[in-house]
Amino acid sequence: MYARRNLSLCTKDCLCLFVCPTGATNTATGQIDSKRCLDGCRLCVDACPSHAIHLVLDNYPEPALKNPELASLLLILIQSKTDQEAIAENVAGDEDMAPGARRLARALKISCRILAEDGAREAGYMLPQCQASRDLLESLKNN
């Protein structure tokens, strides 16, 4: 487990610099250097007055298995949302359309993609390393 800083919460009180045994929290990018961060140390997490640092796991547990029939229904829903996204993309790129319509289409395109991604998560593709994602990549590689 290594520490990661949420830069929008960080108030630059720098207490993480005081407690870090390796200097991993003190970097020019503002992000904690995961190579120098000590596994599970969490001193900076507890020292930070802004709760801006959390621990990221190296190995995530396998998410709960999804029912295959439910996953199939979710894939239909995702297809529907990506069909809408494709229409929205067309409208957004159509120079004959009014500017407001194109802006609304851009918003709908983003929104439909987020709904499709949420469906993908619930269909079992939660993490890149989970079994469903690995099986999918493997099957694409073999076809």
Added chain:
Amino acid sequence: MEQIPKSVLSAIFSNLSKAAEKQDHPDESKIFEKLSGEYWKPDPANGGLDALKAGIEIDLSDNYAGVSSMADDLLDSGTQRCVKWGNKVSSIQRSLLSRYASKGEAIFEDKNLYVCEACGFIALSEDFPELCPICKAPASRFSRVK
């Protein structure tokens, strides 16, 4: 494994890209982003905003309901949550399209469009929403549509 349509693969991979980013794996995130782009080759879409609205209507009347009843039977709380947010966001999408159809460009006067990056909610307002009314994400999770 059943054949998954290309556009669906694109959404699966852009979701995995975000999941890799959150785990602090920027290189892996970029690879999934690229894969997502490779699979995003939709057929030339027919129709305009009316066709888009018709698709949303089907989601609201059929697609979400089908997923919802099975999620209830299976007590799958994650999918129940996904359906709850998705239904609400889709209703907002439909209502924006209806308002545009009846009032035209006037609905955008002095207003901007903001999208919640967490749930897809679209706000039509003067400034950033303080909180997403659907998923309660803070203003920082919204982006303004240019």
